[in-house]
Amino acid sequence: MKKVQWGVLSTARIGTAKVIPGLQKSQWCEVRAIASRSDAAARAAADELGIPLAYGSYEALLEDPSIEAVYNPLPNHLHVPLTLAAARAGKHVLCEKPIAITADEAAQLREVAGHVHVMEAFMVRFHPQWLRAREIVRSGVLGELRSVQGAFSYFNEDPSNIRNLPDIGGGALLDIGCYPIVAGRFFFEAEPMRVMALVDRDPRFGVDRSVSALADFGAGRQLSFSVSTQSVPFQRLQLFGSKKRLELRIPFNAPQGESVQIFLDDGSRLADAAAQPETLPPCDQYALQGDAFSKVIRGELALPYGVDDAVQNMRIIDAMFRSEKSGAWEGV
Known part of the structure; x- marks a missing residue:
């Protein structure tokens, strides 16, 4: 199975310290790009973690046609807006928990659930x-x-x-x-x-x-x-x-x-x-989570936890x- 090409939105510590290293150790994930609100921050994180591409805006990463899946570890109020933006750009999204601030906000993700895969990142x-x-x-x-x-x-x-x-x-x-x-x-x-x-x-x-x-x-x-x-x-x-x-x-x-x-x-x-x-x-539970989501993207596994599960939580x-x-x- 070809590795899924991942992009990461933001240089949040949960991503740089735990999730990205986990994805890099996984079998079916390749972290290709990372984005921040500044070129310098993105480049510094990319250099430290050995990520090939760095973008100075989230929009630039979402426009990259080589990125298939996005990990979204932004602050809670940005989970739904950026997950929607990524999904509308054709990217599958693993979104950090909690997926939203309210259930009504989370329910907005049902709009894109039939077009791409969206999963809340409960690695446990x-x-x-x-x-x-x-x-x-x-x-x-x-x-x-x-x-x-x-x-x-x-x-x-x-x-x-x-x-x-x-x-x-x-x-x-x-x-x-x-x-x-x-x-x-x-x-x-x-x-x-x-x-x-x-x-x-x-x-x-x-x-x-x-x-x-x-x-x-x-x-x-x-x-x-x-x-x-x-x-x-x-x-x-x-x-x-x-x-x-x-x-x-x-x-x-x-x-x-x-x-x-x-x-x-x-x-x-x-x-x-x-x-x-x-x-x-x-x-590494982050590696296992990344592999599972990548297998879903490749059609090797049914999505175990989708938008409806996240809305219920x-x-x-x-x-x-x-x-x-x-x-x-x-x-x-």
């Missing part, structure tokens, strides 16, 4: 630890999956950081709360019917700095999580069944090119050491923000 869904964990859930080893619990936090008080700017989609729920929401949907293989959220907003920035939420998936199935942009760095995901518990200790930003472990526990001893580890081989986030205001359960 391609990591072997998530796939193995779902395999264990499906096997019945855990018994009935009753609860998914997640935690994700970091500390950032930089007033100029995009995560602290409310007008362009900052805040904890959009930035990292989207991950445990995806986890609930991924492992329950269902959609929540209603949600409730408790939100604490930073009085200086106006963004949600801490969010705790519940999602009711029906039949007694519950997702609960806490996320924060002003807490000690931490992450964890636990799947509680009627018989056993499964734990992913680095569920979201697993170290690139390293092995990880998942842990199975039957509760017979409460000590953490009683959990039985399973080691998964080294991998945004509908859940919207409902949680409504719950913040109403103080009550909100339907999805």
